[in-house]
Amino acid sequence: xxxxxxxxxxxxxxxxxxxxxxxxxxxxxxxxxxxxxxxxxxxxxxxxxxxxxxxxxxxxxxxxxxxxxxxxxxx
Amino acid sequence: xxxxxxxxxxxxxxxxxxxxxxxxxxxxxxxxxxxxxxxxxxxxxxxxxxxxxxxxxxxxxxxxxxxxxxxxxxxxxxxxxxxxxxxxxxxxxxxxxxxxxxxxxxxxxxxxxxxxxxxxxxxxxxxxxxxxxxxxxxxxxxxxxxxxxxxxxxxxxxxxxxxxxxxxxxxxxxxxxxxxxxxxxxxxxxxxxxxxxxxxxxxxxxxxxxxxxxxxxxxxxxxxxxxxxxxxxxxxxxxxxxxxxxxxxxxxxxxxxxxxxxxxxxxxxxxxxxxxxxxxxxxxxxxxxxxxxxxxxxxxxxxxxxxxxxxxxxxxxxxxx
Numbered sequence: 001x002x003x004x005x006x007x008x009x010x011x012x013x014x015x016x017x018x019x020x021x022x023x024x025x026x027x028x029x030x031x032x033x034x035x036x037x038x039x040x041x042x043x044x045x046x047x048x049x050x051x052x053x054x055x056x057x058x059x060x061x062x063x064x065x066x067x068x069x070x071x072x073x074x075x
Numbered sequence: 076x077x078x079x080x081x082x083x084x085x086x087x088x089x090x091x092x093x094x095x096x097x098x099x100x101x102x103x104x105x106x107x108x109x110x111x112x113x114x115x116x117x118x119x120x121x122x123x124x125x126x127x128x129x130x131x132x133x134x135x136x137x138x139x140x141x142x143x144x145x146x147x148x149x150x151x152x153x154x155x156x157x158x159x160x161x162x163x164x165x166x167x168x169x170x171x172x173x174x175x176x177x178x179x180x181x182x183x184x185x186x187x188x189x190x191x192x193x194x195x196x197x198x199x200x201x202x203x204x205x206x207x208x209x210x211x212x213x214x215x216x217x218x219x220x221x222x223x224x225x226x227x228x229x230x231x232x233x234x235x236x237x238x239x240x241x242x243x244x245x246x247x248x249x250x251x252x253x254x255x256x257x258x259x260x261x262x263x264x265x266x267x268x269x270x271x272x273x274x275x276x277x278x279x280x281x282x283x284x285x286x287x288x289x290x291x292x293x294x295x296x297x298x299x300x301x302x303x304x305x306x307x308x309x310x311x312x313x314x315x316x317x318x319x320x321x322x323x324x325x326x327x328x329x330x331x332x333x334x335x336x337x338x339x340x341x342x343x344x345x346x347x348x349x350x351x352x353x354x355x356x357x358x359x360x361x362x363x364x365x366x367x368x369x370x371x372x373x374x375x376x377x378x379x380x381x382x383x384x385x386x387x388x389x390x391x392x393x394x395x396x
Contacts, residue, residue, distance in 0.1 A: 036110060036326050039290050 003049075003073070004066050010044050011062070027061040049073060077197040077208075078245025078395050081140025084236040084362035085131035086349065087117040093229070100225035107229045112325025116232030116350030119215045126158035126167040128235035129213035132358070133168060136209070140239035144174040147239075148205040151195060152181045153188030153212045153354040155263075155383070156219055164213065177209070185261070186321050186382025187251065188212055188354030189236070193378075193390050194249040196240045211237040212358035216351070219263055221281035230324075231282070232350030236358020245395045247308030250300060251388040257292065260285035261383040289385075293323060296387045297331040300379050304389035315341065316374035316394075319364060321381055322346035322356045343369070353382065370394045 008022055017031060028038060042056045045065070051072040059065050092115045093104035107113055119128065129152055137144070150172075152165040159167070165179035184191035189212040196208045213235035222228045261284045267275040297320060305312050318341055320328050325346055332339045343364045352359060357378050364370055374394045381387040 034110070035287070036290060036324075039287060040294055040330050043291070043294065 003069050004062075006048060007045065007062065007066055007069065010041070010048060014041055014044060022062070024063045024066065025061065029060070031062075045069065076242065076244055076246065077193075077200045077240045078243040079238045079392070080241055080396065081136040081138070081142065081239040082237070082358075082362040082365045083132040083135025083137070083139065084234065084355075084359040085128045085135070086234045086359070087119040087123040087128065089118045089120055090115050091118050091232075096229055099222055100228060102225045102229055110324075110326070111230060112344070112346050113230065113350050114347045116348075117234055118217050119233040123215075123233070124158055125154055125156055125213045125215050125235070126164050126171070128215070128233070129154075129164060129211040129237065130168050130171050132213065132235040132237035132362075133172065133209055133211055135362075136237040136239050140207075140241075142207050142239050144172050145176055146207045147172075147174040147177040147209050149196070149199055149208045150174060150177045150179050151192045151208065151210045153184065153192045153210070154181060154214055155183050155185055155188070155353060156215045157181060165211075168211070174209070184251075184354070184386045184388070185384055186323065186351075186353045186356065187380040187384065187386040187388040189357045190249065190378060190380040190388030190390055191251050191386070193240075193246065194251055194388070197246055197249060200240065200242050206241060208240045209237060210240060210358075211235060212354040212356070214353045214355045216282075216353055219280055219282050221283070224281075224283075226286055227282055227284050230351045232352050234349060234352040234355045234359050236355050236360075236362050238358065238361065243395070244393070246390060246392040247310065248304050249388065249390045250304045250307060251386070252300075253384045253386040254292075255384065257288065257385045258383075260288040260292075261385065290324070290327065292385055293327045293381050294330050294334075296381050297327060297379055298334045300381070300387050300389040301331070301335065301377055304379070304391045305377055308391035310375060310391055312337065314375065315377055317364065317370065317376040318342045319357055319360050319376060319378045321379065322349060322360060323351050323382070356380070365396070370396070372396060
Protein backbone atom coordinates (compact mmCIF):
# COMPACT_ATOMS: atom_id res chain seq x y z
CA UNK A 1 0.00 0.00 0.00
CA UNK A 2 3.09 2.19 0.17
CA UNK A 3 2.69 3.23 -3.48
CA UNK A 4 -0.93 4.30 -2.96
CA UNK A 5 0.03 6.37 0.08
CA UNK A 6 2.70 8.22 -1.88
CA UNK A 7 0.39 8.74 -4.88
CA UNK A 8 -2.32 10.03 -2.55
CA UNK A 9 0.15 12.50 -1.06
CA UNK A 10 1.06 13.82 -4.52
CA UNK A 11 -2.58 14.06 -5.65
CA UNK A 12 -3.64 15.92 -2.51
CA UNK A 13 -0.72 18.33 -2.91
CA UNK A 14 -1.27 18.96 -6.63
CA UNK A 15 -5.05 19.21 -6.68
CA UNK A 16 -7.55 20.85 -4.37
CA UNK A 17 -9.07 17.59 -3.10
CA UNK A 18 -9.94 16.37 0.38
CA UNK A 19 -8.83 13.02 1.83
CA UNK A 20 -12.43 11.73 1.73
CA UNK A 21 -12.86 12.49 -2.00
CA UNK A 22 -9.77 10.50 -2.94
CA UNK A 23 -10.19 6.73 -3.23
CA UNK A 24 -8.41 4.01 -5.19
CA UNK A 25 -11.37 3.33 -7.47
CA UNK A 26 -12.10 6.92 -8.46
CA UNK A 27 -11.49 7.77 -12.11
CA UNK A 28 -9.62 10.95 -12.98
CA UNK A 29 -12.81 12.26 -14.58
CA UNK A 30 -14.70 11.76 -11.30
CA UNK A 31 -11.94 13.65 -9.49
CA UNK A 32 -12.12 16.56 -11.96
CA UNK A 33 -8.64 15.86 -13.35
CA UNK A 34 -8.38 16.83 -17.02
CA UNK A 35 -5.62 15.89 -19.44
CA UNK A 36 -3.57 19.01 -18.62
CA UNK A 37 -3.69 18.21 -14.88
CA UNK A 38 -2.62 14.68 -15.82
CA UNK A 39 0.49 15.95 -17.62
CA UNK A 40 1.72 17.72 -14.48
CA UNK A 41 0.68 14.83 -12.25
CA UNK A 42 2.60 12.36 -14.41
CA UNK A 43 5.69 14.59 -14.22
CA UNK A 44 5.47 14.69 -10.41
CA UNK A 45 4.96 10.91 -10.23
CA UNK A 46 7.88 10.22 -12.59
CA UNK A 47 10.11 12.35 -10.37
CA UNK A 48 8.85 10.88 -7.09
CA UNK A 49 9.21 7.24 -8.19
CA UNK A 50 12.15 7.70 -10.56
CA UNK A 51 10.29 6.09 -13.47
CA UNK A 52 9.18 7.11 -16.94
CA UNK A 53 5.51 6.79 -17.78
CA UNK A 54 5.25 5.93 -21.48
CA UNK A 55 1.50 5.50 -21.95
CA UNK A 56 -0.17 8.18 -19.83
CA UNK A 57 -3.23 8.00 -22.12
CA UNK A 58 -4.07 4.50 -20.86
CA UNK A 59 -4.38 5.66 -17.26
CA UNK A 60 -7.91 6.61 -16.28
CA UNK A 61 -8.08 6.07 -12.51
CA UNK A 62 -6.00 6.21 -9.35
CA UNK A 63 -5.94 2.39 -9.36
CA UNK A 64 -4.51 2.39 -12.93
CA UNK A 65 -1.77 4.74 -11.76
CA UNK A 66 -0.87 2.65 -8.72
CA UNK A 67 -0.82 -0.52 -10.81
CA UNK A 68 1.45 1.11 -13.44
CA UNK A 69 3.89 2.37 -10.81
CA UNK A 70 3.92 -1.04 -9.14
CA UNK A 71 4.86 -2.71 -12.45
CA UNK A 72 7.43 -0.06 -13.33
CA UNK A 73 9.20 -0.14 -9.98
CA UNK A 74 9.30 -3.94 -9.91
CA UNK A 75 11.13 -4.09 -13.25
CA UNK B 76 24.85 46.43 -20.73
CA UNK B 77 21.37 47.46 -21.83
CA UNK B 78 18.26 48.97 -20.33
CA UNK B 79 14.69 49.51 -21.49
CA UNK B 80 13.64 53.16 -21.71
CA UNK B 81 10.26 52.91 -23.42
CA UNK B 82 7.45 50.43 -24.08
CA UNK B 83 4.52 50.37 -26.49
CA UNK B 84 1.94 47.96 -27.83
CA UNK B 85 -0.90 47.70 -30.30
CA UNK B 86 -3.89 45.36 -30.39
CA UNK B 87 -6.17 45.10 -33.44
CA UNK B 88 -9.74 46.40 -33.16
CA UNK B 89 -11.64 43.14 -33.81
CA UNK B 90 -12.47 41.39 -30.54
CA UNK B 91 -13.21 37.70 -31.09
CA UNK B 92 -14.84 35.96 -28.13
CA UNK B 93 -14.99 32.24 -27.36
CA UNK B 94 -18.66 32.42 -28.28
CA UNK B 95 -17.72 33.77 -31.73
CA UNK B 96 -15.42 30.75 -32.18
CA UNK B 97 -18.27 28.36 -31.34
CA UNK B 98 -19.69 29.26 -34.78
CA UNK B 99 -16.38 28.37 -36.48
CA UNK B 100 -15.40 25.08 -34.84
CA UNK B 101 -16.78 22.53 -32.42
CA UNK B 102 -15.77 24.19 -29.17
CA UNK B 103 -17.28 25.95 -26.18
CA UNK B 104 -16.58 29.01 -24.06
CA UNK B 105 -16.39 26.74 -21.01
CA UNK B 106 -13.83 24.38 -22.56
CA UNK B 107 -11.59 27.21 -23.76
CA UNK B 108 -11.78 29.10 -20.46
CA UNK B 109 -10.97 26.12 -18.25
CA UNK B 110 -8.26 24.66 -20.48
CA UNK B 111 -6.49 27.89 -21.41
CA UNK B 112 -7.77 30.89 -19.45
CA UNK B 113 -8.66 32.72 -22.68
CA UNK B 114 -12.00 34.57 -23.01
CA UNK B 115 -11.29 36.65 -26.08
CA UNK B 116 -8.51 37.61 -28.45
CA UNK B 117 -7.96 40.18 -31.26
CA UNK B 118 -7.95 39.41 -34.98
CA UNK B 119 -6.17 41.82 -37.31
CA UNK B 120 -8.19 43.66 -39.94
CA UNK B 121 -6.68 43.92 -43.40
CA UNK B 122 -4.96 47.20 -42.58
CA UNK B 123 -3.50 45.83 -39.36
CA UNK B 124 -0.78 43.59 -40.80
CA UNK B 125 2.47 42.76 -39.01
CA UNK B 126 4.26 45.88 -40.22
CA UNK B 127 1.51 48.39 -39.38
CA UNK B 128 0.93 46.96 -35.90
CA UNK B 129 4.68 46.93 -35.22
CA UNK B 130 4.86 50.52 -36.41
CA UNK B 131 2.09 51.64 -34.04
CA UNK B 132 3.69 49.91 -31.09
CA UNK B 133 7.08 51.38 -32.04
CA UNK B 134 5.78 54.96 -32.12
CA UNK B 135 4.33 54.60 -28.62
CA UNK B 136 7.60 53.21 -27.27
CA UNK B 137 9.58 55.97 -28.96
CA UNK B 138 7.30 58.63 -27.46
CA UNK B 139 7.78 57.21 -23.96
CA UNK B 140 11.53 56.98 -24.45
CA UNK B 141 11.64 60.47 -26.02
CA UNK B 142 13.68 59.05 -28.88
CA UNK B 143 13.53 60.52 -32.38
CA UNK B 144 13.47 58.41 -35.54
CA UNK B 145 16.96 59.59 -36.50
CA UNK B 146 18.40 58.36 -33.19
CA UNK B 147 17.49 54.72 -33.83
CA UNK B 148 20.57 52.67 -34.76
CA UNK B 149 18.88 49.30 -35.24
CA UNK B 150 15.38 47.92 -35.73
CA UNK B 151 14.84 44.30 -34.70
CA UNK B 152 11.52 42.60 -35.39
CA UNK B 153 10.78 39.22 -33.84
CA UNK B 154 8.04 37.47 -35.83
CA UNK B 155 7.04 34.23 -37.56
CA UNK B 156 4.31 36.01 -39.56
CA UNK B 157 6.17 38.78 -41.37
CA UNK B 158 4.63 41.55 -43.49
CA UNK B 159 6.42 39.83 -46.40
CA UNK B 160 9.48 37.61 -46.85
CA UNK B 161 11.17 40.48 -48.66
CA UNK B 162 11.48 43.26 -47.65
CA UNK B 163 11.81 42.32 -43.97
CA UNK B 164 9.21 43.69 -41.59
CA UNK B 165 11.94 45.72 -39.89
CA UNK B 166 12.83 47.34 -43.24
CA UNK B 167 9.15 48.02 -43.89
CA UNK B 168 8.85 49.73 -40.50
CA UNK B 169 12.11 51.63 -41.01
CA UNK B 170 10.75 53.05 -44.27
CA UNK B 171 7.43 54.08 -42.73
CA UNK B 172 9.11 55.59 -39.69
CA UNK B 173 11.76 57.42 -41.67
CA UNK B 174 14.42 55.98 -39.32
CA UNK B 175 17.11 56.50 -41.93
CA UNK B 176 20.07 55.63 -39.67
CA UNK B 177 18.69 52.26 -38.61
CA UNK B 178 19.93 48.88 -39.75
CA UNK B 179 17.11 46.34 -40.09
CA UNK B 180 16.87 42.71 -39.05
CA UNK B 181 14.00 40.27 -38.56
CA UNK B 182 14.41 37.36 -36.16
CA UNK B 183 12.47 34.13 -35.92
CA UNK B 184 12.62 32.27 -32.61
CA UNK B 185 8.87 31.67 -32.48
CA UNK B 186 7.38 32.52 -29.08
CA UNK B 187 10.86 33.06 -27.62
CA UNK B 188 11.59 35.69 -30.28
CA UNK B 189 11.28 38.73 -28.04
CA UNK B 190 13.70 37.31 -25.47
CA UNK B 191 16.15 36.30 -28.21
CA UNK B 192 15.73 39.86 -29.49
CA UNK B 193 16.67 41.28 -26.08
CA UNK B 194 19.86 39.22 -26.11
CA UNK B 195 20.73 40.33 -29.63
CA UNK B 196 20.03 43.96 -28.67
CA UNK B 197 22.22 43.60 -25.61
CA UNK B 198 25.06 42.30 -27.79
CA UNK B 199 24.62 45.04 -30.38
CA UNK B 200 24.63 47.77 -27.74
CA UNK B 201 28.09 46.65 -26.64
CA UNK B 202 29.35 47.85 -30.04
CA UNK B 203 30.53 51.41 -30.59
CA UNK B 204 28.20 53.48 -32.73
CA UNK B 205 25.02 51.64 -31.72
CA UNK B 206 23.10 53.76 -29.21
CA UNK B 207 19.35 53.19 -29.42
CA UNK B 208 17.62 49.99 -30.50
CA UNK B 209 13.97 49.52 -31.40
CA UNK B 210 12.95 45.93 -30.65
CA UNK B 211 9.49 44.82 -31.75
CA UNK B 212 7.52 41.60 -31.37
CA UNK B 213 4.68 41.59 -33.90
CA UNK B 214 2.44 38.75 -35.07
CA UNK B 215 -0.64 38.18 -37.19
CA UNK B 216 -0.90 34.53 -36.10
CA UNK B 217 -4.31 34.32 -37.74
CA UNK B 218 -2.44 34.28 -41.09
CA UNK B 219 -1.01 30.84 -40.20
CA UNK B 220 -3.83 29.48 -38.04
CA UNK B 221 -5.69 26.37 -39.15
CA UNK B 222 -9.31 27.35 -38.50
CA UNK B 223 -10.44 23.76 -38.97
CA UNK B 224 -8.32 22.57 -36.03
CA UNK B 225 -10.33 23.23 -32.87
CA UNK B 226 -7.42 22.30 -30.62
CA UNK B 227 -5.23 25.16 -31.84
CA UNK B 228 -7.34 27.83 -33.50
CA UNK B 229 -8.87 28.90 -30.18
CA UNK B 230 -5.45 29.80 -28.76
CA UNK B 231 -4.03 32.38 -31.12
CA UNK B 232 -4.43 36.12 -31.43
CA UNK B 233 -2.78 39.06 -33.20
CA UNK B 234 -0.89 42.03 -31.79
CA UNK B 235 2.41 43.85 -31.41
CA UNK B 236 4.64 45.17 -28.65
CA UNK B 237 7.83 47.24 -28.74
CA UNK B 238 10.62 48.52 -26.52
CA UNK B 239 13.42 51.03 -26.94
CA UNK B 240 16.75 49.97 -25.46
CA UNK B 241 19.89 51.97 -24.82
CA UNK B 242 23.28 51.34 -23.22
CA UNK B 243 23.19 51.33 -19.43
CA UNK B 244 22.40 49.27 -16.35
CA UNK B 245 19.12 47.39 -16.34
CA UNK B 246 19.32 43.96 -17.90
CA UNK B 247 21.40 41.68 -15.64
CA UNK B 248 21.18 38.44 -17.58
CA UNK B 249 19.55 36.76 -20.56
CA UNK B 250 19.54 33.05 -21.30
CA UNK B 251 18.40 31.44 -24.52
CA UNK B 252 18.31 27.84 -25.66
CA UNK B 253 16.56 25.30 -27.82
CA UNK B 254 15.84 21.62 -28.35
CA UNK B 255 15.70 21.12 -32.09
CA UNK B 256 15.02 17.39 -31.73
CA UNK B 257 11.48 18.29 -30.67
CA UNK B 258 10.80 20.54 -33.65
CA UNK B 259 8.02 18.30 -34.94
CA UNK B 260 5.67 19.00 -32.06
CA UNK B 261 5.06 22.61 -33.11
CA UNK B 262 5.49 23.41 -36.78
CA UNK B 263 3.93 24.95 -39.88
CA UNK B 264 5.09 22.40 -42.44
CA UNK B 265 8.05 22.64 -44.80
CA UNK B 266 8.59 25.17 -47.57
CA UNK B 267 8.87 22.34 -50.06
CA UNK B 268 11.37 22.57 -52.90
CA UNK B 269 8.85 23.45 -55.56
CA UNK B 270 10.79 24.24 -58.74
CA UNK B 271 11.06 22.96 -62.34
CA UNK B 272 13.48 20.21 -61.21
CA UNK B 273 11.18 18.65 -58.63
CA UNK B 274 7.67 17.30 -58.42
CA UNK B 275 7.17 18.97 -55.05
CA UNK B 276 4.23 21.23 -54.29
CA UNK B 277 4.36 23.61 -51.39
CA UNK B 278 1.32 23.30 -49.14
CA UNK B 279 -0.39 25.89 -46.94
CA UNK B 280 1.68 27.10 -44.00
CA UNK B 281 -0.53 26.50 -40.96
CA UNK B 282 0.38 25.81 -37.33
CA UNK B 283 0.25 22.21 -36.21
CA UNK B 284 0.82 21.53 -32.50
CA UNK B 285 1.09 18.38 -30.39
CA UNK B 286 -0.54 20.03 -27.41
CA UNK B 287 0.48 17.42 -24.83
CA UNK B 288 4.18 17.46 -25.77
CA UNK B 289 4.38 21.23 -25.97
CA UNK B 290 2.55 21.58 -22.65
CA UNK B 291 5.00 19.15 -21.02
CA UNK B 292 7.94 21.14 -22.38
CA UNK B 293 6.51 24.48 -21.24
CA UNK B 294 5.60 23.32 -17.75
CA UNK B 295 9.13 22.04 -17.24
CA UNK B 296 11.07 24.86 -18.89
CA UNK B 297 9.29 27.90 -17.43
CA UNK B 298 10.43 27.35 -13.83
CA UNK B 299 13.83 26.02 -14.94
CA UNK B 300 14.59 29.01 -17.15
CA UNK B 301 13.44 31.44 -14.45
CA UNK B 302 15.68 29.86 -11.86
CA UNK B 303 18.63 29.85 -14.25
CA UNK B 304 18.36 33.44 -15.44
CA UNK B 305 17.85 34.88 -11.96
CA UNK B 306 20.81 32.91 -10.61
CA UNK B 307 22.96 34.00 -13.56
CA UNK B 308 22.07 37.63 -12.87
CA UNK B 309 23.01 37.29 -9.22
CA UNK B 310 19.41 37.67 -8.08
CA UNK B 311 17.06 35.87 -5.72
CA UNK B 312 13.76 34.28 -6.82
CA UNK B 313 12.17 34.99 -3.45
CA UNK B 314 12.72 38.75 -3.79
CA UNK B 315 11.73 38.94 -7.48
CA UNK B 316 9.03 41.57 -7.83
CA UNK B 317 7.43 40.56 -11.12
CA UNK B 318 7.39 37.71 -13.60
CA UNK B 319 6.20 38.43 -17.12
CA UNK B 320 5.73 35.07 -18.83
CA UNK B 321 4.85 34.27 -22.41
CA UNK B 322 1.04 34.12 -22.43
CA UNK B 323 0.55 30.66 -23.93
CA UNK B 324 -1.85 29.11 -21.45
CA UNK B 325 -2.94 30.19 -17.97
CA UNK B 326 -2.53 26.62 -16.69
CA UNK B 327 1.18 26.67 -17.57
CA UNK B 328 1.66 29.89 -15.60
CA UNK B 329 -0.33 28.59 -12.62
CA UNK B 330 1.68 25.35 -12.65
CA UNK B 331 4.95 27.28 -12.72
CA UNK B 332 3.95 29.53 -9.82
CA UNK B 333 3.13 26.43 -7.79
CA UNK B 334 6.36 24.65 -8.74
CA UNK B 335 8.45 27.70 -7.82
CA UNK B 336 6.44 28.26 -4.65
CA UNK B 337 5.78 31.86 -5.73
CA UNK B 338 2.46 33.68 -5.35
CA UNK B 339 0.51 33.79 -8.62
CA UNK B 340 0.02 37.56 -8.10
CA UNK B 341 3.69 38.14 -9.01
CA UNK B 342 3.00 36.74 -12.49
CA UNK B 343 1.54 39.30 -14.88
CA UNK B 344 -1.30 37.66 -16.79
CA UNK B 345 -3.31 39.20 -19.61
CA UNK B 346 -4.03 36.08 -21.67
CA UNK B 347 -7.74 36.31 -20.91
CA UNK B 348 -8.28 39.22 -23.32
CA UNK B 349 -5.33 38.75 -25.67
CA UNK B 350 -4.75 35.02 -26.25
CA UNK B 351 -1.42 33.68 -27.41
CA UNK B 352 0.34 36.23 -29.64
CA UNK B 353 3.67 34.37 -29.92
CA UNK B 354 6.63 36.78 -30.28
CA UNK B 355 4.44 39.77 -29.41
CA UNK B 356 3.16 38.20 -26.20
CA UNK B 357 5.81 39.26 -23.67
CA UNK B 358 6.26 42.68 -25.30
CA UNK B 359 2.51 43.42 -25.07
CA UNK B 360 2.36 42.17 -21.48
CA UNK B 361 5.36 44.31 -20.53
CA UNK B 362 3.78 47.44 -21.98
CA UNK B 363 0.42 46.75 -20.29
CA UNK B 364 2.10 46.10 -16.93
CA UNK B 365 4.09 49.29 -17.36
CA UNK B 366 1.20 51.54 -18.40
CA UNK B 367 -0.96 50.11 -15.60
CA UNK B 368 1.65 51.51 -13.22
CA UNK B 369 2.64 48.12 -11.84
CA UNK B 370 6.35 48.49 -12.53
CA UNK B 371 8.15 50.76 -10.08
CA UNK B 372 11.70 51.99 -10.48
CA UNK B 373 13.97 49.52 -8.69
CA UNK B 374 11.60 46.55 -9.08
CA UNK B 375 13.23 43.37 -10.32
CA UNK B 376 11.52 41.48 -13.04
CA UNK B 377 12.03 38.33 -15.03
CA UNK B 378 10.53 37.53 -18.43
CA UNK B 379 10.36 34.02 -19.82
CA UNK B 380 9.42 32.77 -23.27
CA UNK B 381 9.10 29.28 -24.78
CA UNK B 382 7.73 27.87 -28.00
CA UNK B 383 8.34 26.53 -31.47
CA UNK B 384 11.80 25.19 -32.23
CA UNK B 385 11.46 24.17 -29.55
CA UNK B 386 13.02 27.30 -28.12
CA UNK B 387 13.09 29.05 -24.77
CA UNK B 388 14.61 32.15 -23.26
CA UNK B 389 14.51 34.27 -20.14
CA UNK B 390 15.65 37.70 -19.06
CA UNK B 391 16.26 39.14 -15.59
CA UNK B 392 16.40 42.87 -15.09
CA UNK B 393 15.88 45.79 -12.78
CA UNK B 394 13.25 48.27 -13.94
CA UNK B 395 14.80 51.71 -14.28
CA UNK B 396 11.86 53.82 -15.51
